[in-house]
Amino acid sequence: MKRYFTILLLMTSLSTLAQQPDTILLKTLLESHPELFSHVLNHPTHNEVQILYTQINWDENNVPHFTSYSYRLNANHYFYPASTVKLPTAIFALEKLNELKISGLMMKSTMKTDSSFAGESKKDKDTLAANGLPSVEQYVKEILLVSDNYAYNRLYEFVGRGEINDKLKKYNLSHTRIVNRLAVGDGGEAAKHTNAIDFYKGDKLIYHQPAQYDPRDYPMHLENMVIGKGYMDRNDKLVMQPFDFSNNNVYPIEDQQSVLKRLIFPEAYPEGQRFNLTPDQYKLIYKYMSMYPTESKHPTYSPPEYYPAYCKWLFYGGDSLAVAEPHIRIFDKIGDSYGFNIDNAYIVDFKNKVEFMLTVVAQSNDAQIYNTNKYEYKTVTLPFMKNLGQMIYQYELKRPKEHLPDLSKFKFSY
Numbered sequence: 001m002k003r004y005f006t007i008l009l010l011m012t013s014l015s016t017l018a019q020q021p022d023t024i025l026l027k028t029l030l031e032s033h034p035e036l037f038s039h040v041l042n043h044p045t046h047n048e049v050q051i052l053y054t055q056i057n058w059d060e061n062n063v064p065h066f067t068s069y070s071y072r073l074n075a076n077h078y079f080y081p082a083s084t085v086k087l088p089t090a091i092f093a094l095e096k097l098n099e100l101k102i103s104g105l106m107m108k109s110t111m112k113t114d115s116s117f118a119g120e121s122k123k124d125k126d127t128l129a130a131n132g133l134p135s136v137e138q139y140v141k142e143i144l145l146v147s148d149n150y151a152y153n154r155l156y157e158f159v160g161r162g163e164i165n166d167k168l169k170k171y172n173l174s175h176t177r178i179v180n181r182l183a184v185g186d187g188g189e190a191a192k193h194t195n196a197i198d199f200y201k202g203d204k205l206i207y208h209q210p211a212q213y214d215p216r217d218y219p220m221h222l223e224n225m226v227i228g229k230g231y232m233d234r235n236d237k238l239v240m241q242p243f244d245f246s247n248n249n250v251y252p253i254e255d256q257q258s259v260l261k262r263l264i265f266p267e268a269y270p271e272g273q274r275f276n277l278t279p280d281q282y283k284l285i286y287k288y289m290s291m292y293p294t295e296s297k298h299p300t301y302s303p304p305e306y307y308p309a310y311c312k313w314l315f316y317g318g319d320s321l322a323v324a325e326p327h328i329r330i331f332d333k334i335g336d337s338y339g340f341n342i343d344n345a346y347i348v349d350f351k352n353k354v355e356f357m358l359t360v361v362a363q364s365n366d367a368q369i370y371n372t373n374k375y376e377y378k379t380v381t382l383p384f385m386k387n388l389g390q391m392i393y394q395y396e397l398k399r400p401k402e403h404l405p406d407l408s409k410f411k412f413s414y
Contacts, residue, residue: 021068028052029391030071031065036387039380040362045231046072047380048079048224048363049338050253053392054261058353058403062269066261066357073253075175078224079361081110081251082335084342085178086143086152088251088259091285092167093136093155095276102207107137107281109207110200113154116211117193119184132252137284138299141197143244144288145296147311149183156181157194162214171262171273173255177218180249185234187247220250231370243338243370256333256344257359263358264331287412290329290348295414313343314358317386329410341364341381347393350411353404354396360385 006054030037040047047316051071056064093139098109113123126134128142139155142148158163164178180186192214199207199283263285266274277285292308293301301310309316310325311334316322318334343360362384364376375381 004120021052021070021073023070023073026053027067031386031389031396033391036391037384038103039333040384045363047384048075048077048361049384050058050077050079050361051388052210052253052357052359054257054357055399056265056405057356057401058405059405062403062406064265066109066268075252075254076222078222078245078250079252079363080245080338080340081249082337082340082342083182084153084256084333084335084344085182085249085251086147086155086335087263087333088168088173088176088346089152089155089159089164089178089301090140090143091259091263091275091277092139092159092164094281095167096159096163096372097136098276098278100207100283104201104206107140107198107284109136111135111139111154111158112198112200113157113194114211115196116196117190119186119190120157120193120195123150130298134361136255140284141288141296142299143298144285144300144333145291145293145311151321153181153184158197158209160194160212160214161192162216165216165218171259171275173258176251176255177220178249178251179218179247222250228365228368228370232372238369253344253359253361256342256355258263260331260333260346260357260359262342266275268296269325286331286410287414289331289333290410290412291414292324311339312387313382313385314345314360315347315386316389317382319382321385325349331410336377338370339363339375339377341377341385343385345389347389348407348410349393349397350399350407353407354393355405355407356392357394358389358392359390366372 014350040049042068044053050073052068054066054068054075056066058064080346097105115122123134125132126138129138139151142151161179168176180191193210196211197209198205225246226242228243230240234238262269293306293310294308307320309319309322312330313334315330329348330345332343335342340361342361342362346357362381364380386396
């Protein structure tokens, strides 16, 4: 009987996951603050903004229920996801360690990456690690703290392109594909090849993964994949033709928040649909998602290049002068490239027992010239994200809740 009751609760909770989000609330809130949002609301394309806001309500049985609200949400309208693809890849890397079931293979094991195909690079040291050696754990930290591209590339190679996309399908992330490394001009045949990797315990080899090849393609035909007036090519020459994203990663807002929801609230999913992570792996992700770079030791990130709000765009706008609220933590993964800013966040106020999920993309590229690194992040998209996060936070502060959340599992010593 108890098992039946538990299944019934999970089904009730999951039914809230599948509901179509309300489209009125966010529009009303945005329009009620023209002094903050008129630039985006009046822009011809609304700066390509898409928003998904999810309220979390707990019942008397401590089961979470979700109610979502959207603004211009459209999984068929492409935006470049940039570094946001690093979160599912990091999760899948930790899952793979568990699924290999090799004695002595752990997330702290030394991970040495070979070069197996044209354009690939070796990696057998990591100066940011306490012992100077790379590991899955170290790469996860670097991804979550400062969105390190090379850490992501190493985990992309460890999991392998084929397994990454099989995992996406397993978790019903049907609108997503991850097919490229980042910041190395990866694409075409090179992206299908991933490096040979060796794991060590001390000097002892405990696992050898041969170079992998994924023969599959993952075609997607979305609107907005060929856009703009021109772009800078690899030789920094201006090409006056639309920029083509049709062979790049795809990761829409709904799938991004789905990954975050499954990560933060595994109890809301049946066991077979939860990520295959250990309690220590969950804690690792939670801690470093919410940690400020300046709080970290090994890796160490120091001002002025790094600062608390470095990867905190919703609520803080990535402002180097922002003072972090001591009772608020943001568990998020950001991405920025080609004028797109994205943040996928779970925001917690421990003092006032407030929690909500907010995922947003906005673009700042009025010139419509891509690959220039000349975008209006600081004047358009980041202020928009800061104001949006703070507006929703103020709304949540006033929203009545019958049962307050227990947020203790998200508290860490940093």
